[in-house]
Amino acid sequence: MDRRPVLAALGALLIVASPLVWIGVSGQNGGSAHAAWTVPRTPDGQPDLQGYWTNDTYTPLERPVELGDKEFFTPDEAAAFVKSRVDRLLAQAKDDIHYDDAIWQTERYAKHATLRTSLIVHPRSGKLPPLTAAAEKRLPQQRATQRAESSDSARSRSLAERCISWGNVGPPMIPPTYSANLQILQTRDQVIIRQELMDGLRIVYLDGRRHPSPHLQWLAGHSTGRWDGQTLVVDTTNFTDATNFRGSPQNTRQDIFATARLHVVERFTAVDRDTLHYEFRVEDPETWTMPWSGEMAIRRIEGPIYEYACHEGNYGLVNILRGARVAESR
16 A cells, blocks of 8 residues: 555644644744735625635544643644654554555645644643533433444434434534545525535524524534624534534544533634634533633645545445344344
């Protein structure tokens, strides 16, 4: 297998020092470019966020235990961290034959790392807040559902196995293992965020409408938006109890769940032609003892993005159910 694209991507590594400053591995500051840049406008006069983007990153949602209270890497430490992740990708055991990860998880663009040691910026620990007592009580059953321990029917399997949702559509938009690509489209009254993975689609309404009754629910919630200067502020409610945060298993715990009381506020700010600063605040009083928030860079890429076609190739679900019926007949 030719792994030169992966190694070339590592060689092109850039480190994000802050939402507004890009620093190369050599330590050269590129922040002066931002001061001279003017945000383009749509024909309606709105800041133009349209294009193809990725939120792909090796930075984990939560800070690794071994880093303790360390909020930021040095540029050298950040480069070493990304290299360790790339080395892990290339060191896949020969008897691990499910996929060749170095092929199907590689994109045409370089991996980037932030100097932050976690996407979570509050609490300062870089960890999710403690669960409420009610959430602790729900967790064992939620974990069992996530692992899809039952094969009674397709509905007993996970949302991802059923090609319904990987959770990456958000909000918040936590990057998945691969195909962490998206497209943003705008009209006067809507912003559309289309994810490549699972063809997830969100519509953000800019026409001043209110959220509907809590009895109307969506996996990705109901999103309304407004412009705060150059920043698109998106408010999302009306989630379901089935909504989960499924980022990459390499970077995100797979047992993060919420309830229908989940409330997410996102902020999208263009800081240069090729970078959006993405911030999010998550609140669910029935799950966490306090709100939590995070941030990351969303980077422009060359399009297009492609149809995921999950249902058409979902032989795994059919064979899981078929195998369960065979096992029952013995």
